[in-house]
Amino acid sequence: MQTEEIRVRGLVQGVGFRPFVWQLAARFGIRGEVLNDGEGVLIRATGDQLDDFCRAILEEAPPLARIRSLDRRAIDLDVSPSGFSIVETKGGTKRTGVTPDAQVCSACRAEIAEPAERRHGYAFTNCTHCGPRFSIVDAIPYDRMATRMRAFIMCDACKTEYENPADRRFHAQPIACPTCGPKLTFLDRQGAPVDGDPLTLAAETIAAGGILALKGLGGFHLACDATNEAAVTDLRRRKRRPDKPFALMGLDLDMIGRHCHLTPAHAALLSEPAGPIVLMDSRAGGDALAPSLAPRLSVLGWMLPTTPLHQFLCAALARPLVMTSGNLSGEPQVIGNDEALEKLSSFADAFLLHDRDIARLLDDSVTAVVGGDLRVLRRARGYAPAPLELPPGFADAPPLLALGGELKSAICQISDGEALLSHHIGDLEDALSYSEFEKAIEDYARLFGHRPEIIACDLHPGYRSTAKAQEIAAKAGLPLLQVQHHHAHVASAMAENGWPLDGAPVLGIALDGTGYGLDGTVWGGELLLSTYRDVTRLGSLKPVPLPGGSAAVQEPWRNLLAQLTSAFGRDALPLPEGSDLQERLASKPVATLLGMMEKGLNSPMTSSAGRLFDAVGAALGLAFDRVSFEGQAAMELESLARLAVQPSDTEASDAHGYPFALLSEDDLARIDPAPMWRALLTDLADGVPSATIALRFHQGFATACADLAMDLARRHGAGAIALSGGVMQNALLMELLLDRLADCGLPVLTQRQVPANDGGLAYGQAVIAVAQALAGD
Amino acid sequence: LAHGGGGKAMRDLVEDVFVSAFYNPETGAMEDQARLDPTPELLNGGRLAFTTDSFVVDPLFFPGGDIGKLAVYGTVNDLAVGGAKPKWLSASFIIEEGCEVETLRRVAASMRQAADLSGVAIVTGDTKVVAMGAADKLFVTTAGVGVIPPGTDLGAHRVRPGDVAIVNGFLGHHGAAILAARGDLALETDIASDCAPLNALMEAVAKAAPNLRAARDATRGGLAAALNEIAASAGLRIVLEETSLPLKPDIRGFCEILGFDPLYLANEGTLVLFVPPDEAEAALAAMRRVPEGRDAAIIGSVTEGTAGRVEMKTLFGGSRIVDMLVGEQLPRIC
Ligand SMILES: [Fe+3]
Ligand SMILES: [Mg+2]
Ligand SMILES: [Zn+2]
Ligand SMILES: [Zn+2]
Incomplete structure (x- = not known):
């Protein structure tokens, strides 16, 4: 019989971790307790099978959990515990991580389709393995009262589930049912409520060739029938979006597979809790789709139904739907009901709204599979704010804030040896996106209790993010580091691949649009010899x-x-x-x-x-x-x-x-x-x-x-070759480069979780600034 | 024109060009210093306004103006937008060796004409001839003194939410004219500089809109710079309507081809002013009665909200941030 204190760090709160531990304890005959605190999850365990218990924690963790570390130490307990209990959340939390939102899980999907279930047909069904998270959180610790669900009082049935450690909804903060949870309303284009079942009315709007504005997880979508060319061209005209491809939503993998070249890697990616848009080759013969979905492009972006709401629409219509962001072209997605009625009334024929607020705008994430690997092209709903590990040597990084670029803006915080790359914000010339950028800086600082000691930004003197960085640094009296654009791209690829702080220099191929060069000219097709601290332009x-x-x-x-x-x-x-x-x-x-x-x-x-x-x-x-x-x-x-x-x-x-x-x-x-x-x-x-x-x-x-x-x-003794920059989104070019570099005898570092485009700049800026700060010590 | 070798005779010749051009019976011959009598406004509690500016432009002569006109109107306008009546100017000339005397005569005559048109006297000045390469043909510096009538107080500090922003005419003509005049752009264009005095216009508005808040001439950095300066010092937000900006088709076309934004092109006879909403129509009408204000237009308004921010509602209903340009216009798009 041993007694140990087991510390689990990572994304382990709000993901059903404690009931999971409770169930494992029962399986391995372990007594003791489990609790959430400021550092993660803490377990005090007495039993004979602690090794098996710990292995099971690591191997069977709940789908939304991401374990960063599990540390064990032997302890003595005065009183031997009689059972295994889940202890209420203690105060004094700081950075424990907020999990990203997750698309509806298979258990919930089956439940809402089952007529005997009390959540049959309920659009806001969720559990500890799925549903809204980051999109509804206002504060940490992650507790119902700290989310936008605080407006809804749990009914007795939900409360029983919420309190039962054996239930799939034990401490599922957004738990809801038709009795106590959010409700749908259907409004006509003038914003007047219409009697009838909102979901049926919404499906009818789309079936009739209309455009529906609906409130999704991280923002509004505009939806229409993707097989109806007239509806699609209508949407193009109303959105003033002549060519840019529209994202599609398919009921299930079968439906998606009928319209594109769906490989097992794509299927796995589509089914991930993140529920991203996945770019795939349009299959010849997918002629049931409207031709103007993606003029002259051979790829289409698909996703599975994000929420039960989307699930019902897809099921009712039994055909692919266009699911594009609800916004004026170039502006951020709309998240509020009033705002939607005001801004989307010229695009939409009807509105499907509900009364659960969205706390922050999260666009749909966009991914692709290139060279056999997942590539995140737009990191937003489902991925943010999962932290990214830093390579060896970065453990002592000072808290730092990097503000990224001008287009595809995203910011990055460094603290506790981790990087937190924000969700995609948008293009900073747009006034509303710029406001989102300013909001995100404050939002992330408050949410994660982050107080930067160094500010990093791009070298471009005219980027609005540069001006903002200068303003923040001057106001707070903090040092400011301006990082060359393509050095940041390359460092981003290095860090993502765990290239050590004191590793050999890397030869970076940065293929990009434009970025401000060290010589004041415009760079964008660069071969750079890079460490985290220095960069030399070789070609x-x-x-x-x-x-x-x-x-x-x-x-x-x-x-x-x-x-x-x-x-x-x-x-x-x-x-x-x-x-x-x-x-x-x-x-x-x-x-x-x-x-x-x-x-x-x-x-x-x-x-x-x-x-x-x-x-x-x-x-x-x-x-x-x-x-x-x-x-x-x-x-x-x-x-x-x-x-x-x-x-x-x-x-x-x-x-x-x-x-x-x-x-x-x-x-x-x-x-x-x-x-x-x-x-x-x-x-x-x-x-x-x-x-x-x-x-x-x-x-x-x-x-x-x-x-x-x-x-x-x-010639320069580089230890690896790194590929980054926006042009790397070109999958064909990337595949050809990987092919030609395959025999070079050096590791090839490419971007996967961090976008190769400017959405990954802040992460690269951050690691460069850390390296310089650590060198200065 | 030769430097040094010409000696005193040459210096006298150069000085004579300017002294004779600027001679004014009221102020008399140019002495080492001008002696100025207080005006009635000054005696009644008015204040003095004093400003200076240097002018370097290539080419010296361009459609719609020349460096001399620029030097007079630039200083006249800097005084006028502060609510002052421009009265007296000084003029200094740095002349590169080799510059033609005929060029100087033309510039001097143009300055005299500009001074007469705007009702100011050039009362003192100086000339220097420097070695080839030490200057580019001709640099002109003017300083000006004006009189602010008692009770007049214009400035960004007086701008309030709700105020209306008005410009007096079409944007970007000076910047475009200069670029086009540099030649070899194979452009069929008759764009001329807007170079003009704005003191009569300012007086007209001040009379029609007694609560005129502030005015700023949109010279270097264009309308964008002028608006950003006002927004920053007023601590308010300015929202423009793209559809209301007075832009001539040829300026639009010019900017499209060359990749410039007319909001950032220099003007030399264009100002933006702020009046309370209930005086906007009167101000507009008064401006339109003056030649320099014929094409005046309301372009936006002042709101609470993000301090120091200038935004433009675009044709399609979006809103774009109009900030100051930092350094040269390098693309920000990746
Ligand atoms: Fe880039
Ligand atoms: Mg000046
Ligand atoms: Zn679920
Ligand atoms: Zn309930």
């Missing part, structure tokens, strides 16, 4: 002008002109006479742009990879005039290239594609696309299919980057 794409600055980010043809002029000189553009391309360029103010580039007027030099993709896309006629959403030209180019990839045909992926040249300028290796352009234009003139051209570009570019990276890594 880049050959810089070309960005004529019109941000106008060139919106208008791909500008980059085409800049690329061609840089490759061939302004007077010798080798465009086939009378070709489509020549005619399209001729319709543009080419002479003005040539003048601008020559005089350096609003034409900053850039080594951006994203702009090169734009230029190649424009050469093939993709989004030539203007993109209507970020990354459109590059996404369409990838989709086009995929048409030329034959899965059975290894030749395509082995091919090296178009040639790039390598220049050496002032100790910098420059990848020069001029030979690629010559070959591309020749193919174009010869009538080679544009899909083949797109593929050859991807292959050639991947080869050029990988070859140079391997050479630089060898």
Whole structure:
């Protein structure tokens, strides 16, 4: 007989951990107690099978729990306990973690479908394994009164379940039933309540081709029938969203699998408690779907029903639904009922509302499976605020706050040797998103009791997050560290892969849109030798002008002109006479742009990879005039290239594609696309299919980057190669890079839980700032 | 023009260009110092306003103006937006060796004309000729003294929630004209600088809207900078309506092609002013009766809320933050 104190740390509160321990104690004949406190869960256990007990804790933990550590020490108890008890939450909590929201679990799904159950058909059914968490929490510790469920008084039946350790709903804070919980209302487009069953009315709205605004877990959705082209185009018109793909929701894996190439990895990802949107290849023959869901793109984003509410709609309609965020284009999602009625009335034909408040806006997360691994592209509902472990050497990190970038804003706190990367916030030029950003800074600080001693941000002097960081640092008298954009991208990949603080330097390939460089020019296609403390630029794409600055980010043809002029000189553009391309360029103010580039007027030099993709896309006629959403030209180019990839045909992926040249300028290796352009234009003139051209570009570019990276890594003794930056969202390019780097003998560090795009910047900034602070000690 | 070698004769020639151009029977010949009599406003409790500004522009002559006009109106307007009646100016010239005397004559004549038009006298000044490369052709510095009538007190501190923001005319013409004049942009455009004196306009508004709160000329950094300065010092939020901004199609087109935002382009005869809502119509009408205010328009209003923030409601109903530009205009989009 031994007695031990067992300490479990991690995401272990509010996830059914104590009843789980209670049940294990019964199984292993253990006496003692379990309680929540400020550090996690504490167990005092007396029994003969403590080893088995602890192993079972680790192996069988509840689905939403994430155990970071389990420590045991022998103790003496004055009085031997007679049974095993669950002790009420003690005060004095600090950082114990709030779990992310979870999509409806299979047990709840079965329960609500069962006519004999008292929660049959109830839209707010949840249990300790599923339901709202972060989206309803106002304070820690996680207790019903600290959530938006405090407005609802538990009925006796719910209270009995809540208090029974053997019940699936023991201490499920959002527990609810039709008697005592939140209720649905259905309103017409003017906001007037309509009599009848709200769910039936909502389903009828969608079935009739209408657009429904419904309150989801982390914000409002706009839903319509994804098989009804008229409804989808209507939604596009009302949202002023001409091209950007819509996310879809399918009732179950079967339904989703009928419309796309669903692998076991995708199925597992879709079914995760996080319930993210998963990007998958649209399967040819999925012609029941409206063609305008994702014009010219070969992937569609799917998710399973997030809540019982979504589950009922999907089941009632038995067809895929468009489930897009309820907002004005560019603005944050709406979360309040009044706000929804005000802002969404021009989009929606009807509203499905309820009376449980959303505490904070959480967008749907977006993921993909690339190179066999999960990649989070947008980290929000279901993932935030799960903490991220820091690599060896970071245990003594001072509390720190990093404010990230300008687009896809997210912030990151460091404390207790962990990083907490916030949910996706949005683009800071939008006034409401900026307010969300300011709110998030305060919200996370208050919720997690965080008091930063260092502030980190981007090096760009014009980012609004930079200005905010300067303001916070000045007000609180804190040191401010400005981190180069692509160094942060690379460090983000290093840290996510546990690269140690004092590890060898890493050769980072940062392929990106634009970021402020150490030399004051615009970077974005970089080969950087990085440690957490230092960065040396070893190579880049050959810089070309960005004529019109941000106008060139919106208008791909500008980059085409800049690329061609840089490759061939302004007077010798080798465009086939009378070709489509020549005619399209001729319709543009080419002479003005040539003048601008020559005089350096609003034409900053850039080594951006994203702009090169734009230029190649424009050469093939993709989004030539203007993109209507970020990354459109590059996404369409990838989709086009995929048409030329034959899965059975290894030749395509082995091919090296178009040639790039390598220049050496002032100790910098420059990848020069001029030979690629010559070959591309020749193919174009010869009538080679544009899909083949797109593929050859991807292959050639991947080869050029990988070859140079391997050479630089060898020459500078790098210990690994890291891949990051927004262009890495291009799955084809990523696969080609992984393929070419497979035999280099070095580990390849890629991003998985942390977005490779600017959503991961704050995490990279944070680890760099920590490293510098620790070096300064 | 030669530096040094020309000696005293040359210096005399240069000085004469300006002295003769600026001669004014009321103030007399330019002496080492100007001696100024107090005006009736000063004797009745008015105050003096004093400002200075340096002007460097390439090219010296551009559609709608030249460096001389710029130097006079710039200082006149800095006085006028503070509620002062501009009265006297000084003018100093840094001349690069090699600059044509004819150029100086044209600039001097233009300054004299601008001074007459805005009712100020250039009463003192200085000239220096420096070596080739030590300056770029010609730099001009003006200082000005004006008189603030008793009881007048304009400034951001007086701006209140609910106040209405009005501009006097189309935005961005000076900045666009200068860029276009630098040439080689293959642009068919007749955009001219808005370079103009704003003192008559300010007097008209002050009469029509006795509770005029504040005014700011939207010079360097454009309307965005002027609004941000007001919002910051008033500790209030300013909300613009994109659809109300006075923008000529040729400025829109120019900005689209070059990738500029008209809110950030410089103006030299454009101001934004703030009046209480019940005086907005009167102020607008008074402005429209003055040539410099013909195209005046209400562009937004002041609200409580995030202090120091300027926002613009866009065409599609969104709201965008209009902040100050830091350094050059590098893209923020990733
Ligand atoms: Fe980036
Ligand atoms: Mg001034
Ligand atoms: Zn459940
Ligand atoms: Zn109940």
